[in-house]
Amino acid sequence: MTSLFTKIISREIPAEIVYENDRIIAINDINPKAKTHILIIPKKEIATINDLKDNDRELLAELFYVAKDIAKKLWISEWYQLYFNVWEKWWQEVMHIHLHLLSEL
Numbered sequence: 001m002t003s004l005f006t007k008i009i010s011r012e013i014p015a016e017i018v019y020e021n022d023r024i025i026a027i028n029d030i031n032p033k034a035k036t037h038i039l040i041i042p043k044k045e046i047a048t049i050n051d052l053k054d055n056d057r058e059l060l061a062e063l064f065y066v067a068k069d070i071a072k073k074l075w076i077s078e079w080y081q082l083y084f085n086v087w088e089k090w091w092q093e094v095m096h097i098h099l100h101l102l103s104e105l
């Protein structure tokens with residue numbers, strides 16, 4: 001089944017896109033838990049961190065570099081939080097990995 005984020009990537013569902021390249025998209029969270037709440041999402045549909053393959057290493061690393069660059073661009077480099085939800089039965093709502101970037105700056 002196509003994930004919600006794949007539908008956003010293919011523009012089937014609208015979202016506020018803050019960054020995009022061939023491999024990654026970053027969008028504003030629809031229900032922000034902080035002043036800034038951005039989701040950094042690989043275009044490759046990987047359900048959870050537990051589903052990462054060896055050849056996803058570079059892609060996973062790139063998520064963090066994109067996060068760092070977005071934080072710098074938004075002037076929040078001195079105070080932000082990054083996390084993945086992985087507890088599949090509860091916390092992870094969307095089964096397509098995404099790095100949360102939050103800041104109150």
Ligand code: AMP
Nearest residue numbers: 015027028029030031085091092093094
């Ligand atoms: P998680 O609980 O880690 O799976 O996080 C999923 C996140 O996706 C939540 O913070 C939601 O608010 C967010 N979300 C759900 N639907 C959308 C949407 N259509 N556009 C942007 N963010 C969304």
